[in-house]
Amino acid sequence: MSNAATTASNATRSAAIDGRGGFRSQEHETPLTQLRVEGSVPEWLRGSLLRTGPAKWEIGDQHMRHWFDGLAMLHSFSIEDGSVSYVSRFLGSRAYRAAKERGEIAYSEFATDPCRSLFSRVASLFSPKISDNANVNLMRLGERFVAMTETPLPVEFDSETLETVGVAYEAPGILTTAHPHLDRATGGALNYAAKLGPRNSYRFFLVRPDSSKPEVIASLPVRRPAYMHSFGLTERWLVLVEFPYVVNPPSLALSGRPYIENYRWKPELGTRFTLVDRATGEATGPFQTDPFFAFHHVNSYEDGDGVVVDICVYPDAELVEDLYMERLRAGKPIPNAELRRFRVSPGSGEIEHERLIDAIELPRINYGRCSERPYRYVWGNATGESGWIEQIVKADLDERTRSPWSEPGSFPGEPVFAAAPDANDEDDGVLLSVVFEAHREASYLLVLDARSLDELARAAVPTHIPYGFHGQFARS
Numbered sequence: 001m002s003n004a005a006t007t008a009s010n011a012t013r014s015a016a017i018d019g020r021g022g023f024r025s026q027e028h029e030t031p032l033t034q035l036r037v038e039g040s041v042p043e044w045l046r047g048s049l050l051r052t053g054p055a056k057w058e059i060g061d062q063h064m065r066h067w068f069d070g071l072a073m074l075h076s077f078s079i080e081d082g083s084v085s086y087v088s089r090f091l092g093s094r095a096y097r098a099a100k101e102r103g104e105i106a107y108s109e110f111a112t113d114p115c116r117s118l119f120s121r122v123a124s125l126f127s128p129k130i131s132d133n134a135n136v137n138l139m140r141l142g143e144r145f146v147a148m149t150e151t152p153l154p155v156e157f158d159s160e161t162l163e164t165v166g167v168a169y170e171a172p173g174i175l176t177t178a179h180p181h182l183d184r185a186t187g188g189a190l191n192y193a194a195k196l197g198p199r200n201s202y203r204f205f206l207v208r209p210d211s212s213k214p215e216v217i218a219s220l221p222v223r224r225p226a227y228m229h230s231f232g233l234t235e236r237w238l239v240l241v242e243f244p245y246v247v248n249p250p251s252l253a254l255s256g257r258p259y260i261e262n263y264r265w266k267p268e269l270g271t272r273f274t275l276v277d278r279a280t281g282e283a284t285g286p287f288q289t290d291p292f293f294a295f296h297h298v299n300s301y302e303d304g305d306g307v308v309v310d311i312c313v314y315p316d317a318e319l320v321e322d323l324y325m326e327r328l329r330a331g332k333p334i335p336n337a338e339l340r341r342f343r344v345s346p347g348s349g350e351i352e353h354e355r356l357i358d359a360i361e362l363p364r365i366n367y368g369r370c371s372e373r374p375y376r377y378v379w380g381n382a383t384g385e386s387g388w389i390e391q392i393v394k395a396d397l398d399e400r401t402r403s404p405w406s407e408p409g410s411f412p413g414e415p416v417f418a419a420a421p422d423a424n425d426e427d428d429g430v431l432l433s434v435v436f437e438a439h440r441e442a443s444y445l446l447v448l449d450a451r452s453l454d455e456l457a458r459a460a461v462p463t464h465i466p467y468g469f470h471g472q473f474a475r476s
């Protein structure tokens with residue numbers, strides 16, 4: 001083969017594996033569309049994979065700076081009798097409506113701050129313009145469906161039409177997580193919010209299924225709040241893990257910098273584990289261990305007299321920098337997380353840890369069966385040769401092994417586990433993942449056997465779905 005032919009062949013190959021097209025803005029909503037299914041979707045799988053995610057980073061001649069900033073779009077894959085339909089719609093948040101009306105970015109996002117005068121910045125101390133751009137995750141809360149980001153304004157939407165209903169409730173703080181836990185006793189959602197002011201505190205709260213009034217169940221004073229994207233839950237404890245990525249609260253209002261750029265990596269603080277009794281609200285700890293950073297807790301449970309806390313861990317918070325759009329669109333690789341198990345002894349305050357599995361992120365478990373309990377399997381994503389996410393991974397924590405699914409030119413998102421009815425085994429079910437297919441510049445829904453990672457079916461979407469974070473399967 002001539003050099004020219006070799007070069008052409010390499011160019012074709014690199015084009016085939018280049019998944020950067022998944023970071024293009026999606027300007028258009030897709031009306032309800034029946035998708036062609038290749039393979040066979042299990043008959044028992046009935047319901048909707050609902051997802052939210054950033055979709056639009058360019059507004060007028062401005063642009064959002066970070067992956068986490070894009071205006072939220074809702075996606076629904078409805079599955080019934082082996083057939084699959086798809087619909088998408090922008091979340092009608094006030095951030096979206098204002099951007100559309102004015103043709104410019106109107107609200108501050110994670111790493112994007114519309115140009116504001118000092119006067120308006122100081123004014124916003126007293127009535128902050130909080131974004132409700134709920135592009136990170138969603139949950140079912142009783143009969144309601146709620147999209148969330150890390151601001152205190154989750155947004156309810158209609159799960160069939162994807163129409164926006166409005167703010168579902170207001171979290172009791174200024175910063176919260178998009179990873180609430182199910183409170184099995186009430187069917188409500190447990191979460192935490194950081195209240196900032198003259199005195200800062202972390203406040204854990206419960207929202208009951210039919211309520212719009214969060215109930216604060218524990219409050220912990222804190223001097224320099226940490227950035228936390230999720231937390232752990234056992235039958236007895238709320239598990240707060242504070243990474244040394246912290247903010248001096250006044251700087252949030254006065255620095256003139258976007259929200260996350262006020263946080264500083266302070267490894268000398270170490271990482272602090274605090275256990276909060278769910279029944280009494282009393283805190284045990286904090287217990288300090290080595291510095292590390294994470295977005296995602298995987299699962300937690302009590303084991304003898306210790307508390308097991310599994311987390312996807314990075315050595316520091318550099319990953320936050322890696323997820324700016326300029327870097328992602330330039331194809332800069334991102335690191336993989338390590339799944340690390342911490343064992344906390346509430347009596348002595350000792351924390352031991354061990355590496356369970358290399359390279360897994362966007363972790364999902366058989367949540368209904370295993371949350372708060374010992375478990376064996378985690379499904380997630382890992383990067384490939386391109387440095388971007390190319391694999392779906394199944395981790396067996398008993399055997400300490402991992403097995404991958406991948407296909408050249410396919411870039412999968414978070415694999416959502418849906419259990420088979422009357423399943424005996426923890427991994428009896430399917431995985432649902434939205435995959436960006438580079439050569440088509442469009443996405444497909446992939447259905448894998450969760451046990452073997454064998455492909456059961458795929459359903460091609462006529463357009464691309466920008467890379468997102470989280471979704472849930474809602475049974476019908």
Ligand SMILES: [Fe+2]
Nearest residue numbers: 229295469470
């Ligand atoms: Fe997340």
